[in-house]
């Protein structure tokens with residue numbers, strides 16, 4: 001059976017919702033690759049950085065601005081009420097999507113990065129001190145790594161890193177050594193944006209909870225691509241970004257267990273997050289609004305919910321099955337090409353992305369040549385510089401796949417990578 005016949009849903013029908021995928025891109029005559037030139041079909045393989053946005057989500061934004069644009073929580077006029085209901089209900093949609101108990105557990109943020117900073121500042125600065133430790137892994141994105149590193153410096157808490165094995169997995173024996181009674185937080189990426197590793201979050205959560213530590217999963221790459229349930233994972237916090245899951249930029253979410261969020265003091269102060277203010281003191285709104293100071297990203301929040309509804313229509317099991325299919329195909333094809341080093345676990349056990357280097361070709365040159373072929377990938381350190389140090393490379397190329405990508409697009413990638421390899425041979 002051909003790989004296309006194993007697609008878990010009608011990929012062409014999905015692609016029709018993303019008109020951007022039909023656009024042509026022009027080759028750059030100045031670039032060393034001298035690809036086929038102008039008017040090349042776009043092959044978008046950079047969804048781990050930012051996914052494309054389907055028409056129903058774009059329409060939701062347009063409908064909001066055309067129909068009921070107004071500030072939330074502040075007005076008793078009809079537009080404000082309509083906007084408030086839609087914005088608040090968007091929290092319910094996000095809560096349901098990840099198995100949270102309700103909107104109280106969902107704080108809208110700008111993105112994953114802001115969600116992590118919220119916990120690090122609001123909880124970490126208050127609770128951490130000398131003698132405490134925070135356990136991360138060597139494969140953390142800078143959003144987590146830099147945040148906890150700097151909070152560690154400010155509080156005197158030790159920041160520790162679980163080692164990554166040669167196969168790109170977490171060394172769980174090392175994790176068990178690092179997590180101890182002084183551990184206050186274990187913050188680990190669920191699916192690595194560089195290695196594609198799917199980390200055993202629930203196992204880490206058990207370890208952490210045995211020592212009364214909290215667990216924070218970075219869901220930036222997992223929530224968009226597979227079913228994620230906070231109870232199944234056993235996490236206390238989870239962060240993710242709308243723009244990586246068919247939603248707009250400027251919106252993301254922090255999930256936090258209600259009893260923890262209840263105790264934590266706000267991180268941003270101002271309008272909307274207060275209940276009563278005097279010249280000398282203030283009291284806070286209920287969850288989650290106590291953490292959403294000022295005018296929020298209203299259109300983006302409502303569109304975030306529309307993106308989730310779009311994904312749910314396809315089914316997250318199906319999205320994952322499609323990712324699995326493409327990841328394995330890409331892994332095998334790139335391996336067969338020769339001269340390609342792929343980082344992370346095997347093709348049949350990873351998220352929908354492949355980071356790699358081609359012998360003798362710098363990742364930036366590779367990306368630039370691929371651009372001539374219309375193939376959009378990412379090159380650089382993917383915000384995991386220390387992990388790249390461990391891998392012994394300064395940069396890598398990364399192709400990432402989503403529900404609208406096809407086997408033919410991976411063939412285009414592999415062909416262009418082969419051309420680049422031969423060019424530099």
Ligand SMILES: Cc1ncc(COP(=O)(O)O)c(C=O)c1O
Pocket residue numbers: 048049111112113114141143144189191192193218220221241252383
């Ligand atoms: C694993 C991981 N964590 C965090 C982030 C940060 O996401 P954002 O830039 O949306 O805050 C990313 C984005 O690339 C990511 O891949």
